Amino acid sequence: MTPEAVIFDIGNVLIEWQPERYYDRVVGEARRKEMFAAVDLHGMNDRVDRGEDFTATIYETAEAYPEFRDEIRMWHDDWIELAKPIIPHSVHLLKTLQAKGVPVFSLTNFGIGSFEYAVPFYPFLRDFDRSYISGHMGVIKPDTRIYEMVEQDCGIAPERLLFTDDRIDNINAAKARGWQAHLFEGPQGWAERLVNAGLLTEAEATP
Structure with missing residues (x-):
């Protein structure tokens, strides 16, 4: 038909859409693996995809994990680098x-x-x-x-x-x-x- x-x-x-590739390049594979094991970043992104505020959702997650604050904020601040x-x-x-x-x-x-x-x-x-x-x-x-x-x-x-x-x-x-x-x-x-x-x-x- x-x-x-x-x-x-x-x-x-x-x-x-390859966030892991971006982080491997920017912070290194070891740091990326540590962060992704500790933080459900794809779950965070699902919240945004369901309609939650782009900035607030990511920044709130960053504050909840201060040891990865700068890297998590990159998901927002450098977003276009993750999607290219x-x-x-x-x-x-x-x-x-x-x-x-x-x-x-x-x-x-x-x-x-x-x-x-x-x-x-x-x-x-x-x-x-x-x-x-x-x-x-x-x-x-x-x-x-x-x-x-x-x-x-x-x-x-x-x-x-x-x-x-x-x-x-x-x-x-x-x-x-x-x-x-x-x-x-x-x-x-x-x-x-x-x-x-x-x-x-x-x-x-x-x-």
């Missing part, structure tokens, strides 16, 4: 689909403040036909509710949605709703899936 709309995750699909660079082939696929008139949505675990921070660096984040940002929705993937909210808003039958994400739990949750889904392991595989779905030609899918 040819998809009626294509849905992109953002982190590690359109933009690399773009994945050019994926951005090409996004823009090519749109140029062909295929509706393209985003469905992303992203905070309100962190998203606004990112947009000036990555203007294409404003270009989706519909944007489903978890911070505004108050729920994060893979919670079933976020997929239901997308369906209710866009009005497209689940089996006509084609979704890509780099996390298997998010993909499995989409499949459970009846969505077509592709585990993103690199842009070439995603390009091939879009070609096989009849949405792009091989030439169009090639940057």
Whole structure:
């Protein structure tokens, strides 16, 4: 069945999201491992992605762990360094689909403040036909509710949605709703899936 709309995750699909890599570079692997073992930084980020204040959540966490205060604040102050660079082939696929008139949505675990921070660096984040940002929705993937909210808003039958994400739990949750889904392991595989779905030609899918 040819998809009626294509849905992109953002982190590690359109933009690399590798906080551990950033900290390894800035403070060293040993210090990073010590901090990540002591502090649930990804849990902190989930709170932001559910809609809690970007600055307050991170700074409050930093104050709770004074031995890592400066490093935790970097999650906020140097946030764009954690979320870079773009994945050019994926951005090409996004823009090519749109140029062909295929509706393209985003469905992303992203905070309100962190998203606004990112947009000036990555203007294409404003270009989706519909944007489903978890911070505004108050729920994060893979919670079933976020997929239901997308369906209710866009009005497209689940089996006509084609979704890509780099996390298997998010993909499995989409499949459970009846969505077509592709585990993103690199842009070439995603390009091939879009070609096989009849949405792009091989030439169009090639940057």
